[in-house]
Amino acid sequence: MRANFPVRLGPAEDALIAQLKAAGADAAAERITVAGLPTRRVESYHYTDLKTLLRAIPPLATAANEASAPALRIPGAFNLMIANGAIQNAATAPAGVIVGKAEGGVLTTRDDVLVHVNGALAREALTLTLENSVDPVIQVERRIEGEAAHVADALKIFVADDASATIVETFSGSDAAHVGNHATYLSAGKNAVVTHITIDLSARAVSHFATNEYQLADGAKLRTLVIHAGAGLARTHVFPRMAGAGAHADLTGLNLVADGQHADITMETLHAVPHTSSQPLFKSIVRGRAKAVVQGKLVVARDAQKTDAKFMHQGLMLSDEAEILSKPELEIYADDVVCGHGSTCGMIDEDSLFYLMSRGIPKPEAETMLVRGFIAELLDPIEDEELNEALQGIVDGWLMSGK
Amino acid sequence: MTTPVLEIRNLHARIDEREILKGVNLIIPPGEVHAIMGRNGSGKSTLSYVLAGKEDYEVTEGEILLNGENILEMEPDERAAAGLFLAFQYPIEIPGVATMTFLKAALNAQRKARGEEELKTPDFMRLVKEAGSQLNIDNDMLKRPLNVGFSGGEKKRAEIMQMALLKPSLAVLDETDSGLDIDALQVVSKGVNALRDGQRSMLVITHYQRLLNHIVPDVVHVFSDGKIVESGDKDLALKLEAKGYASYGGEAA
Numbered sequence: 001m002r003a004n005f006p007v008r009l010g011p012a013e014d015a016l017i018a019q020l021k022a023a024g025a026d027a028a029a030e031r032i033t034v035a036g037l038p039t040r041r042v043e044s045y046h047y048t049d050l051k052t053l054l055r056a057i058p059p060l061a062t063a064a065n066e067a068s069a070p071a072l073r074i075p076g077a078f079n080l081m082i083a084n085g086a087i088q089n090a091a092t093a094p095a096g097v098i099v100g101k102a103e104g105g106v107l108t109t110r111d112d113v114l115v116h117v118n119g120a121l122a123r124e125a126l127t128l129t130l131e132n133s134v135d136p137v138i139q140v141e142r143r144i145e146g147e148a149a150h151v152a153d154a155l156k157i158f159v160a161d162d163a164s165a166t167i168v169e170t171f172s173g174s175d176a177a178h179v180g181n182h183a184t185y186l187s188a189g190k191n192a193v194v195t196h197i198t199i200d201l202s203a204r205a206v207s208h209f210a211t212n213e214y215q216l217a218d219g220a221k222l223r224t225l226v227i228h229a230g231a232g233l234a235r236t237h238v239f240p241r242m243a244g245a246g247a248h249a250d251l252t253g254l255n256l257v258a259d260g261q262h263a264d265i266t267m268e269t270l271h272a273v274p275h276t277s278s279q280p281l282f283k284s285i286v287r288g289r290a291k292a293v294v295q296g297k298l299v300v301a302r303d304a305q306k307t308d309a310k311f312m313h314q315g316l317m318l319s320d321e322a323e324i325l326s327k328p329e330l331e332i333y334a335d336d337v338v339c340g341h342g343s344t345c346g347m348i349d350e351d352s353l354f355y356l357m358s359r360g361i362p363k364p365e366a367e368t369m370l371v372r373g374f375i376a377e378l379l380d381p382i383e384d385e386e387l388n389e390a391l392q393g394i395v396d397g398w399l400m401s402g403k
Numbered sequence: 404m405t406t407p408v409l410e411i412r413n414l415h416a417r418i419d420e421r422e423i424l425k426g427v428n429l430i431i432p433p434g435e436v437h438a439i440m441g442r443n444g445s446g447k448s449t450l451s452y453v454l455a456g457k458e459d460y461e462v463t464e465g466e467i468l469l470n471g472e473n474i475l476e477m478e479p480d481e482r483a484a485a486g487l488f489l490a491f492q493y494p495i496e497i498p499g500v501a502t503m504t505f506l507k508a509a510l511n512a513q514r515k516a517r518g519e520e521e522l523k524t525p526d527f528m529r530l531v532k533e534a535g536s537q538l539n540i541d542n543d544m545l546k547r548p549l550n551v552g553f554s555g556g557e558k559k560r561a562e563i564m565q566m567a568l569l570k571p572s573l574a575v576l577d578e579t580d581s582g583l584d585i586d587a588l589q590v591v592s593k594g595v596n597a598l599r600d601g602q603r604s605m606l607v608i609t610h611y612q613r614l615l616n617h618i619v620p621d622v623v624h625v626f627s628d629g630k631i632v633e634s635g636d637k638d639l640a641l642k643l644e645a646k647g648y649a650s651y652g653g654e655a656a
């Protein structure tokens with residue numbers, strides 16, 4: 001950036017800078033003053049130009065006085081809540097689960113404006129330590145309630161060696177034009193088996209940003225699923241770090257995008273050591289004039305021989321005006337690896353539709369079956385029945401809202 | 404006179420400006436099995452798709468009456484509910500949709516369209532088990548995604564099983580014998596014959612006579628260049644087998 005060509009700052013940037021300065025985060029404020037919000041020229045924001053898309057930043061949130069209805073009920077789950085950035089009291093935790101608080105800021109520092117802002121503004125982090133395998137699903141509700149508010153909140157999860165757990169985060173709240181900047185850091189110990197699901201169910205007026213960072217030790221198995229099914233503007237940035245031999249991650253995501261919405265899942269996986277594997281599989285279903293983005297970057301470190309990773313993005317267009325954008329990137333410094341990428345995009349298959357209808361299934365129901373079939377690969381591996389049903393319910397609800 | 408199960412009157416249909424059906428006339432009374440034989444490309448599958456209501460085809464002339472009711476304006480699902488079933492020459496593979504889920508949806512959709520109550524799960528399971536056992540279809544196959552990875556024989560058996568469950572008044576079987584070895588052919592034919600009950604009618608489309616040794620038709624029609632050119636009893640099939648289709652004109656297959 002040349003100092004004699006300062007970027008022109010808009011009202012969103014001005015508000016952000018003021019909030020950062022008031023919080024004493026002068027360095028973060030200075031970065032935005034100099035560079036502004038990322039535009040399409042910043043690779044990781046190529047299809048999600050924040051400078052254009054993010055027009056306003058509401059005031060920082062104050063305590064929540066009222067609460068909307070839970071956006072997703074998972075029978076039998078252990079529930080925790082962060083409302084307007086503040087950690088709420090919870091019921092007694094199941095055995096082996098230690099719930100705590102830490103100072104804000106859970107993400108590794110990196111060159112990303114949302115990471116900086118979250119680090120500067122998140123006041124406290126909810127911490128979860130899972131000492132052994134936890135049976136019930138752990139649900140963390142992250143709410144933004146009341147008048148339009150800017151919220152930065154944080155969650156840090158440690159899963160002990162050999163432990164297994166399923167953690168679901170839901171994002172929801174009131175209908176106002178909130179801006180949410182959410183951070184989650186999850187560390188999976190040796191041979192831990194972890195499922196981590198984040199679901200945006202915010203209102204249309206909301207701009208939802210989430211950054212999910214993962215650290216996997218030797219032999220850890222991670223399954224992630226990002227679902228965008230709410231906010232008008234949604235972006236989840238996923239940063240898995242495969243840091244132990246034998247670690248494997250199934251990194252999945254689903255953009256459900258309707259007229260006027262923009263949803264973006266951007267993944268950057270680092271295979272840091274030899275003998276790790278990842279299977280990123282993302283799907284986007286788009287109807288109306290809407291945009292779905294998936295970017296997937298696989299970085300393989302120089303020593304990380306025998307890395308096995310294949311990125312895939314499949315799009316299903318339910319209307320002609322919809323846009324599905326895909327950007328795979330490979331950055332490979334090792335020579336003995338199997339890495340690849342692919343993407344496909346299509347409409348509902350007419351022959352399949354005719355086949356189902358010829359058996360008496362009416363068109364809307366047949367279409368729903370085909371769409372469910374399209375995403376079965378993402379939901380089928382979720383073994384907890386109640387959770388699986390709840391997720392299916394989100395998809396069905398989204399489909400119904402378009403009929 | 405009783406109303407025919409199927410009556411086709413002077414049916415013309417085309418796809419992409421090209422006329423494929425050029426005046427088909429056919430009457431199938433209740434309980435009868437009619438065979439249509441014709442060389443590849445003569446329009447047999449087109450006829451079956453037009454009967455089932457596939458969108459790609461444009462009917463330019465004529466009528467199709469199912470149990471006396473004109474079905475040309477009906478959607479494919481409405482035709483199914485009205486009693487039509489097409490066993491596809493090439494059943495479609497549908498990943499992500501379990502065969503069992505599909506069967507339940509199909510059965511219940513048709514029941515709903517006819518104002519009947521939905522089947523309870525145990526009743527449904529019992530029906531499926533019965534229909535499956537006759538056609539050597541086990542639970543394992545039913546749990547798999549619809550037709551995905553099924554062998555040619557498995558696909559055809561699955562089609563006949565669907566027919567057994569849906570109990571149509573008219574079944575159109577499009578080259579149900581293609582890709583079957585003799586054992587599979589016997590299983591499939593047995594399944595089909597079990598559904599001949601004196602009421603249900605069938606239109607059996609085939610290229611070869613051998614299927615008709617197993618499913619013995621009441622009437623045989625020869626199809627050539629988009630229409631029926633000769634009709635007769637089952638011996639017509641044998642005659643065709645001996646002579647070939649050459650005498651009916653048109654291009655050689």
Ligand SMILES: Nc1ncnc2c1ncn2[C@@H]1O[C@H](COP(=O)(O)OP(=O)(O)O)[C@@H](O)[C@H]1O
Nearest residue numbers: 418419423441442443444445446447448449450
């Ligand atoms: N989708 C299509 N588009 C254009 N021509 C078609 C299409 N389907 C079939 N045809 C043509 O229609 C004719 C009849 O085909 P078909 O009904 O499949 O014959 P058969 O089943 O008797 O072998 C063939 O010449 C075929 O090439």
Ligand SMILES: [Mg+2]
Nearest residue numbers: 447448492578
């Ligand atoms: Mg054919």
